[in-house]
Amino acid sequence: MQRVERVVVLALDGVYPFELGIPSRILGAARGRYEVLTCTVDGRPVRTNADFSVTVEHGPEVIGTADTVIITSMPEDRIPERLPEPVAAALARIPAHARVVSICTGAFVLAAAGLLDGRRATTHWHVAERFRRAFPRVTLDPDVLFVEDGRFLTSAGAASGVDICLHLVRQDHGSAVANFVARCCVVPPFREGGQAQYIVRPVPEYSAASTAATRAWALERLGEPLTLAGLAAHARMSLRTFARRFNDEVGLSPGRWLIQQRVARARDLLESSDLTVDQIAAEVGFATGASLRQHLQAAIGVSPQAYRRTFQTAR
The missing domain is CATH 3.40.50.880 (Class I glutamine amidotransferase (GATase) domain)
Known part of the structure; x- marks a missing residue:
């Protein structure tokens, strides 16, 4: 029961x-x-x-x-x-x-x-x-x-x-x-970024351009190599403009945001699949299982094996 x-x-x-x-x-x-x-x-x-x-x-x-x-x-x-x-x-x-x-x-x-x-x-x-x-x-x-x-x-x-x-x-x-x-x-299961995106700051010069489409594009390709230059090119912005606008919208740098999304996807796979740690690392875009272990430990303080034991039991 x-x-x-x-x-x-x-x-x-x-x-x-x-x-x-x-x-x-x-x-x-x-x-x-x-x-x-x-x-x-x-x-x-x-x-x-x-x-x-x-x-x-x-x-x-x-x-x-x-x-x-x-x-x-x-x-x-x-x-x-x-x-x-x-x-x-x-x-x-x-x-x-x-x-x-x-x-x-x-x-x-x-x-x-x-x-x-x-x-x-x-x-x-x-x-x-x-x-x-x-x-x-x-x-x-x-x-x-x-x-x-x-x-x-x-x-x-x-x-x-x-x-x-x-x-x-x-x-x-x-x-x-x-x-x-x-x-x-009707709410997102995860919200991107942190409070930094809501802190009052000078209003940037108006532009119709946004990084939202590029973020959505990147989320469909987490297993692929994604570079700042590639993201900026997809958004049709210069590196400097893209990085500034991304941080204004999300409250994180593009690199930190990518790591956050890859860790979130890895957590989901650890809970819902029987893939090995190395397979999950490849699926979400970390170079090795060791890299996934390092980022997961930094994010939530546990190893992939410990996380899987806890949440597959909960499931």
Whole structure:
């Protein structure tokens, strides 16, 4: 019989309704694999940042029964840097084995509780400097969509809550289930790049040209040698223009993006096929199995064999 993971979402004062609904919507599409409960620190209704409040069915006691606890976000003017006692008491109920996840500014809550000390984390790029000043013991990476450090996972602004919930599904049940959930919710199973592409920067000179068609072209040819010159030629741009425009659109250099896509494709093949590591390396465009091992280790910290054992078992 399939085990159902209990996920408890803690809604704090000023919660954004959009982010509050993400766990239920994404995890709820996983065909009964998750039970998502929403609570507040006292079981009473909580104000949102919109013109309404939300009424929940649960108080903080359900946190003690959770396999995963998710802290959602609130506006910048309601971010706590010292935890109110009821919030601290609610967080103290988190079981020692539970995963702890934050969406957007929810990372401030975890950091204020000391749960992120000595760990890597992320939050919305707009409040990154404030976070660094308030929590110097946390290593902040403001350029990524989410960070996983042990049982603590933090995500960037707003819709990155979708990315991190899909990551939970992929981690628990493999890419096939995560892709199914993504299709049901009409969202991409992976988003390209990181937060860097959303950070406000000077508007570039207008041009109708885009690298999107070239990215799509490259994704169909990951097993082939793909060079910057070849990509720029396909886009009909100079090397310099292509590299600049690519980084503006994706938030990554073409080389880093290619590695990211090849690793993602390799992960899918490790889960869904019986190809050897060397065969998968050739299929996705890494020169050797050793190169695939190196890039996978750098990306997610495990070997291809360990990854396959974990996710083929989940499948």
